Amino acid sequence: MASPRVILTCKHEVTFDPPPSIGDEVYCRRCGLYRIVSQELTGMIRVNCRQCPYCRYYGTDERTANLGASKHSLRMPTHEIDIERDGKLIRTVSMMDVETLPFVVETLKTQEDRWVRALVREFVKTYQGSDASHT
Numbered sequence: 001m002a003s004p005r006v007i008l009t010c011k012h013e014v015t016f017d018p019p020p021s022i023g024d025e026v027y028c029r030r031c032g033l034y035r036i037v038s039q040e041l042t043g044m045i046r047v048n049c050r051q052c053p054y055c056r057y058y059g060t061d062e063r064t065a066n067l068g069a070s071k072h073s074l075r076m077p078t079h080e081i082d083i084e085r086d087g088k089l090i091r092t093v094s095m096m097d098v099e100t101l102p103f104v105v106e107t108l109k110t111q112e113d114r115w116v117r118a119l120v121r122e123f124v125k126t127y128q129g130s131d132a133s134h135t
């Protein structure tokens with residue numbers, strides 16, 4: 001399931017199958033030199049809230065992680081939630097951030113839960129004014 005990727009001491013990301021262990025010496029094609037494996041990349045996605053202890057691993061599926069973060073954002077609109085893959089930030093979502101609000105709403109719209117749909121409708125109505133009443 002996890003892609004066999006590792007980071008070398010030269011900071012290059014390389015794919016080996018099977019993946020070598022940390023500390024192994026492998027040939028980096030981009031450097032043209034032998035380098036040491038410094039980190040294994042599992043592709044695991046972590047959703048981590050900055051304002052509360054909410055923190056979950058979502059496997060390697062970014063869509064599920066986006067949905068998890070968006071749902072938390074819907075419950076806790078003032079919270080900022082980081083979505084990270086292997087410790088690298090993919091995006092931060094928050095209902096209070098006009099930049100990420102459309103992303104959260106679009107993500108939640110794919111959800112079949114009725115309470116989620118109802119809440120999204122409510123939220124959009126509240127924050128986008130009364131002209132969004134025919135949805």
Ligand SMILES: [Zn+2]
Nearest residue numbers: 010012028031
């Ligand atoms: Zn390299």
Ligand SMILES: [Zn+2]
Nearest residue numbers: 049052054079
């Ligand atoms: Zn939170």
